[in-house]
Amino acid sequence: MIDKLSEHVKWVSNHKHAKKASEDLIYFSREKIESVLRFQMSHKNYSSTPLIALHHLAKKWNVKTVQVKDESWRFGLNAFKVLGGIYAIGKYLAERLNKPIEELSFAELTSPEAKKKLGNITFITATDGNHGRAVAWAARELGQHSVVYMPKGASKARLDAIRNEGAHAGITDVNYDETVKLCAKLAEENGWILIQDTAWEGYEEIPLWIMQGYAAIALEIIDEIEHNDEQPPTHIFLQAGVGTFAAGIAAYFAQHYRANQPSIIVVEPDQADCFYRSFLTGNMKTVTGHLDTIMAGLACGVPNETALRILNSTAAAAFSCSDPIAALGMRILGNPLGDDRKLISGESGAVTMGLLYYLLTAHPCFAEEHLQLNKESRILLINTEGDTDKQRYRDIVWKGTHSISF
Template sequence: MKDGFYITDIPKAKESSDVKAFLSVDHGKNVIDYHRSFPAYQETPLADLKELAKKLGLAGMYVKDESYRFGLNAFKVLGGSYSIGQWMAQKLGIKENELTYEKLTDPETKKKLGDLTFVTATDGNHGRGVAWTARELGQKSVVYMPKGSAEERLNNIRAEGAEASITDMNYDEAVRLANKMGDEKGWIMVQDTAWEGYEEIPRWIMQGYATMAFEATEQLGDDVPTHVFLQAGVGSLAGAVSGLLTNYYGDQKPIITIVEPNKADCIYKTAEAKDNKLHFVTGDMDTIMAGLACGEPNQIGWDVITECDEYAVSCPDWVAAEGMRVLGNTVGTDPKVISGESGAVTAGLVATVMTRPDLKWLKDELKLDKNSKVLCFSTEGDTDRQNYRRIVWDGYCSSDAQATGTYEK
């Protein structure tokens, strides 16, 4: 550890298993076909940052830009839309490979299922995706947000037709509230956090997330990445992408590293403990990476991570801010990527370790060198525009300011 950077290898299961089977290439094809059936579907761009790679001393740098996803500025809708679709499909007797937007919006579907309400807890992006999907499919949604959530994100969720509010709870407490209200009112809980007795929907959500990984493999073609960096909140996104890429690339599987903020690093802490138990982070978790401010790992995601991934890194907030500035102010003719706090932390980590001599130890641990081809996923755009400008325009949360304690959190 040095200056807030921690790394640990991810322990492997003692017994061989195949927990990533539900993220197979065949499942991935069914999921992406479902998403492609939506009228609003468009493949999000994969930014080939050739000039940045050259400047950093890498063979390649690719960033999947999810700010274009369904016009919602974030990837989360992939999981919400697929899980809601699968829940409805089960009730209707529709097979996975036959599920389409057209079938879910057929007037006969409404007659059979009646009025449904989907409930969730979110810092913003997931709730907006659930609200959008419910509206698209002619249903209702209720969304609870943790304290400190941005008003802009709340308003965006309400604009999709949801009943939404900011609570006085942290994220994990808001999840428990959403679950309680769902039980009391007969609402359907749509959450990527799994617990005993609640595993089917989180698994569908992870399958939904795999669409962006599947798209990335198609866009890369024969250009196979050597390294993939994935941010983690509860670990559902990280597990989903890890599982799909591991199944897709087989013997060519890249080195996969999980990245988290110091103040919400439950995956790192679970990996570091090496005791095969989930370890929680509690309290306010006041990181700028609101989308990653989760203290309780998803068991399903963790199981996939232990099977597929090599390293977990915990890093300071300024790394995400650095990534936002690097991606938003590109080198030469590279395309610009508008990336939010939770979206930019992986690119920020790569840029930081490749340019700072004092972090050579971390660069070496991650096995990054001139032959490395790196793939990152920018999971959100400027979903909190005020904070985005504060960071990118005004220089808030710089490495120097954090080291001297001169910026307010």
């Protein structure tokens, strides 16, 4: 089913949902993701990010619970992406040493003995900001080099943040997907290692490692929920750029709650809504052009093929949202009700909150009929980034740019 709720929101139900489980789910067993998390935890600065309950907001919406996993705290980098970068680079180095990563710690990979065997390696990636900073940080922390390129229109603040992590970085004059192609070409020409979350035929292993790195977030969430003897979420709203993050989280939840899986909702910017279009047609679709959206971290027009397979089998629907929906979410999270905790969220991190507020305020009957959002619903969101572009954050939250009326 497809419907256009307004100029700001379109949605489509996924007709392939639950017809056949993706074979890719075998890579997201508890045993595998526990080993991923153990390696991530071996870094001295690791700590689990907070899972925050917004009680007053849940009461206002007449739902059971609203929880937000706040990834703006992750490794001090203000975004979740480092979990993929650190695991993918660590896994690559472990394979170069002919050792299972399960037997290695972060300290062992950075030891003089390991460095002597590995030599100097350069990792390259394309990014809209957070992924590139994560790769640069992980490469530096593991004693290696990085090259990072950003698409046309990228924020100088995000470029500076990447350079501050030690990368050679620059902005191209093409969009994100063309920048990915450029980095792949440079990697081949220079013997560099491409660390990209976009997968295509012949380049699938490293994107899978990144996806597994992100799945550790789901493991942390489930362990905290079960430790507190709470019920699991009934609805999970997940942002999708190339889909690697959304698929990693969805895959782990699908594996863990096989008998009673939560409803997974994919959320994208309307200028880069490749999953929305793929669900709509039943085939993989790409979005071309400038991909002009404030949700820079989601401005990707080509789906990760593995992620698409996973989300085809786990996601119930996809939403395509305008920029004002993301801006709305930023203001809601930054201005909570009662003693609910304040969350600082960037444009990509807040779009799911903006969408939820829009649906439950402007279209409550739709939300209940098509998404089964009701008084028994337990909603989970993941704030994927903080104010990674501080000036844009202030323009939106202080000055009210990208406002919306309904």
